[in-house]
Amino acid sequence: MNRRDAVLALVALGAAPLAAEAQQPGRKALIGYLVLGNPEPIFGMFKEGMRNLGYLDGKNMQLEFRSAEGKSERLAGLAAELVRLKVDVLVAAQTPAITAAKQATARIPIVMAGAGDPVGTGLIASLARPGGNITGTSATTAELGGKLLELVREVLPSARRVAVLANTTDPFANSFLGQIQAAGHAMRLDISTTMIREAGELDAAFPILVDRRTDVVIVQPSLPRRLAAGLSLQHRLPAVAPNGFFPGEGGLMSYASNLADLHGVTAGYVDKILKGAKPGDLPVQQPTRFELVLNLKTAKALGITIPPVILLRADRVIE
Secondary structure, three states, X not given: OOHHHHHHHHHHHHHOXXXXXXXXXXXXXXXXXXXXXXXXXXXXXXXXXXXXXXXXXXXXXXXXXXXXXXXHHHHHHHHHHHHHOOOOEEEEEOHHHHHHHHHHOOOOOEEEEEEOOOOOOOOOOOOOOOOOOEEEEEOOOOXXXXXXXXXXXXXXXXXXXXXXXXXXXXXXXXXXXXXXXXXXXXXXXXXXXXXXXXOHHHHHHHHHHHXXXXXXXXXXXXXXXXXXXXXXXXOOOOEEEOOOOOHHHOOOEEEEEOHHHHHHHHHHHHHHHHOOOOHHHOOOEOOOOEXXXXXXXXXXXXXXXXXXXXXXXXXXXXX
């Protein structure tokens, strides 16, 4: 090999996505974790998943956590900050954070935690062989839109007008809306869409939805859950979401992948990468278990009686 070829080979190597360096005895694994909104539930699940694999924060693992606190414009800077720290693996939860991580580095392995339609949004080449420096889990949230509408019809059989609150800054919004609109058309429901760029726009949206005589609201998971749930109660509009945390924030109902399972799998990907696996060779995993969660306190406040058959099917009921 001549000098020119050797230089080109080194350049190509530097540009190529690399597996994390196999963890050495006595060395702490440095893990970055990036999330758009409320971190506590999912971050705790991830730490539990890592603990089950023998990783203890502060002992053989150091976690660097960053939350954009619901402000999507902060994600790029936070992702760049984690890259500067030279984390061994960068975990990113939900599509906006994953997109920011991908834009920040093509070298550091990225593990997706609950990506929405990662192929359709261009995050990966395919589920079987994601390629590049990204792998992880998909939440299949878009595909749950039809199932969520079916449940809405069972709980609220007279509902006809459905409003969807979608996140303008989330690349997943198009897939999310497409699935719901297709299912709604098949069920002869009137589906309207309100695009939300920042949290303050939610306050203005709900009075408009009331004026339109909206029967039920579907909230995209990357929007502020607690705020959306609180406003739905304030304006007496039933709100549902394909996110298992939503009923705990005051929403009426959710149907979504089991998030504890998802973050256990996410931790497994991190473990494999730390042991030398290349992320682009690890197939993206889709969830196998889904949960129906109901909030009976919210149902009572809204004057809604949940049918007994739905109560029997529920995996979790908040009373």
